[in-house]
Amino acid sequence: MDTTKVAKTNATTAATAQKPNRAGAVAGWADERLGLATAMKKNLRKVFPDHWSFMLGEIALWSFVVLLLTGVFLTLWFTPSMGEVQYNGSYDQLRGIHMSEAYASSLRLSFDVRGGLLMRQMHHWAAMLFVASMMVHLLRVWFTGAYRKPRELNWVIGCLLLILGTLEGFTGYSLPDDLLSGTGIRAADGFVKATPVVGTYMSFFMFGGEFPGESIIPRLYIVHVLLIPGLLLALIGAHMLLLVYHKHTQWPGPGRTEKNVVGFPMLPVYAAKAGGFFFIVFGVTALMGALLTINPVWKYGPYDPSKVTAGSQPDWYMGWPDGALRIMPGLETHIWGITISWNVMLPILILPVVMFTILLLLPFLDAWITGDKRDHHLLERPRNAPTRTALMVALMTMYGLFWIAGGNDIIAIKLHASINQITYFLRVAVFVGPVIAFVVTRRWCISLQRKDNDTLLHGYETGIIMRSAEGGYTERHLPLPASRAYSMAARDRDPVLDGHDVDEVDANGIPAPTGGRLAALRHRLRTVWYADNVQKPTPAELEEGHHHAEHEHELQAPVEGHAADGHQFDGHHLVEDEHLRSH
Template sequence: MSTNAKAAVKPAKPSKIGAAANYADERTGMAGLAKKQIRKVFPDHWSFMLGEIALWSFVVLLITGVFLSLWYKPSMAEVVYNGSYDALRGLHMSEAYASTLDISFDVRAGLLMRQMHHWAAMLFIAAMFVHLIRVFVTGAFRKPREINWLIGGVLLLLGILEGFAGYSLPDDLLSGTGLRIADGLVKATPVVGTYMSFFLFGGEFPGDLIIPRLYIAHVLLIPGLLLALIGAHMMLLVYQKHTQWPGPGRTNENVVGYPMMPIYAAKAGGYFFVVFGITALMGGLMSINPVWRFGPYNPAEVTAGSQPDWYMGVAEGLLRIFPGWETSIFGVTATWSVIIPGQIAPMLILTGILFYPFIEAWITGDKSEHHLLERPRNAPNRTAFLAAMMTFYGLLWAAGGNDILAVLFNLNLNHITYFMRVAIFVLPPLAFWLARRWCISLQRSDEAKLLHGYETGVIMRSPDGGYSERHAPISAEEAYTLMARDEEKVYEAPAGTDLNGVAARKVRVMQLRSKASKYWFGDNIRKPTREQLEEARAHAEHELAIQDGHTNGHSNGHADGHSNGDGRQPVRSGSHAAPAAIEGRSSTDPGSSEK
């Protein structure tokens, strides 16, 4: 093939599509890229759809947002409303609010698009949250995906900021109150707070610049960043290939699933229409943010039961339950009841989320690549940490609606607040402990399945009158899946002479890491070894042979007990069908319980 050829290189069958592809490839050379990506394999699992919801709702936001921007006026200039909505006609209001009313009442499909935009925003942030939880609890953030974790964390933060900016744009009473609170948060900043407030609002609150400023951030600055980061997020995903659950034929070295074209093109493309369609139904049937009911912003008015959008609920809860601490010393004021919950705590939470993968990798000392997902039970501390964080989040979220809870459940508002002040410190550790123990119990159950088989629900009676449940070996597929997890290695700090010449500080760090690592893995049930599995198998076969010997003498009724509900009752007695009792198993001495 020569580029000097007079005739272009033609595909084998000249067709319209072929000609177009040829035209494109001669100018972009994209066949080289396309040959790899067209049949790119994506593994399948329902939970991989969560990030997709976030992606598609972002696209819905772009489309509906462009529609809204055709009529919305980001101006705080005062006008007299003269539109269709009777109750507000003749009132002075900002152009922003008036144009939002026009979109809602005088532009056909305007209200639909406004409500779709708002619902899609809710969905966008919610889907990012749930996607983050999925990635966290399955260990999908581990090497080599830490950078994508960071990008995801920043996307979530930007999504929340974008949501807040958008929420403020209608300039109604509720969104203005939100800005008033933001002004209070900014003003509390030590040393520069007052200046920051004046710079942000272009003068004294509320000024007439904050709406146009938030508008440009909302339609250009933050969406631009979001787009760029989503692009990077997706490119890394494509390059690293998606993680998958372990299973027969699914290993750390391959990826098993359906090809991009046609399955994923149809599934993911179809899913975009599903997300779009559902937001359209929500926008058509479910009212959201009826700004006309709140009236124009007036700094001297407020509605009872003021609530921000759901994703601000945590910040709101923190602000609500914090005690009124303030120090006035040397002629300056530091308002801790605003600085700590409004500025420091959100930063701490975000930093904790972003740095989690690095902290875990430091504790485990794990430097290998992971493409297989880990079941939550197999990483009890991680799962427990998530349970604690979710409890913390849920409590603060509830605290953000303490007035609503008080009305709904006829409770004393002050008591709810006092309860939350204590609960956010007490309940997360409790959740941690509970989830950790639960995970370890589930590990025990997996081990029992591997070594002793599954519970058939068939109750056996031995010649001397004891009852036991018959266990049957699990399938090779299930056994392989259960065994497909990493061997854990506890980090131990080198001892004695090795430490000569090592700085004391470094030794302390090593010892701390060793302790952390012991706590991390110490209570885990180790994977059974080949010997244990073989011994258990031999034992089980022996037991089954004996039992079959007995059952053959009886009627077949026992075997049919399988389908009988009562047959599933766990009956414990001295003589187990299973070869070994596992209750006494200690993880530090795996061999001891095999008697």
């Protein structure tokens, strides 16, 4: 036993601790004044499970840090003003042109501030990655069922972060006041004006008068650097506090239950992993910022409502409503001297709100349909919830098709297609595509469930073809390693649907529906939700499967002595010491 660390003592004097080293001294000093030890004792050793998909949200967190760092740099030189100045900086092609101070300072940042262009480009790339990684993280959470009770509210916070990130991106896109960003603001003005009755009033309120006015850039600036970042920070804080409070979900496996978390402690393992990941995210952003042009504002020129450029698109995260707008037929209603622009209102004002509401409500919808009120800390494989997986794939398909519509002009010129035909195709595809995707994904998941059951019951395929004495051929199956079989079978059985949750029985034993139409609808939805799912094998089936396998092994016993992967039996090799290939 190691006794060196035990304080030296004798029976009569008190134990004296060894003199602490320098780090220990600092920690001790701080602890005596701040009480850190009590607070940190638990959290420094907090355990997190290990899986690559658990680190996707971290990409978002770290790109947000990059955004804060580069954003602070940009604010030191950017002038959020629409005051007109004559440009006299070092970019030749625009010297002498009149422009807003905002655009002039963006040019100054790009050409006259050391490192300014790198910072601008890093900021923009980090913004793209921030929203993209939030979406990838959202998909992971949905596909693995991590949003279920008790984490529904964290899903809601995540969705709010996603929409705030999108708005933050849009306000940032609008700040440089170049031709592209001005076109974006003009489009936003049009969207606001498409609101029936109050549209024009809202637009005047937003711009402080007629578009473009003088106030939009300063207003967007304060929203971009103070309001939304503040909200984002607060929500990120809440998101992570809830993560710590709920503890992280984990994949099922031997020793992993609903009541524990198996993994590594925060310090030193996750501090190192997460800290290292920050530098990777920073490095990737820096590389992209240094090597790939993003938003070359100097080529767009200053904004002028009389100008526009081909390829005027929003950044990718606004691309899907833009796509919906592009493929929307030109419907308008004229009534009592008012024009209702369905062609703008439906795709831009109504569709995103509807889609976002659906997204927010998904966990509650799932809980309502399945009637599942239990806590879940173990994740589910996407195949084991076929309808859930298929639902998200359908939504993704719709999103992707709208995305394609948003880039229809670029696709037309790069793939030599007709922009009209792309539009006609997509008008149908956005409705039909998700349905096809839903059906295909669902059947695909169910087939994978069936395959899992086969593997559990009959073992995995070894690829060894055995010939029996009679001349029949069989493929040799071997049982899965116990831990794998456990992980595969560690999932809930779907509830039995016999209709008892709808129909109560009255005093005479006659079914009497209680819950009314809503309950009936719920029952129907629940039937669809679980329909055709394959249940994991029962212990009896597993037992039988193993018996069957043993019987087969007996039949194959004559060749058992020559354990080998099969190719050794060509008569040219010695096979005595060969071992059968293990899984």
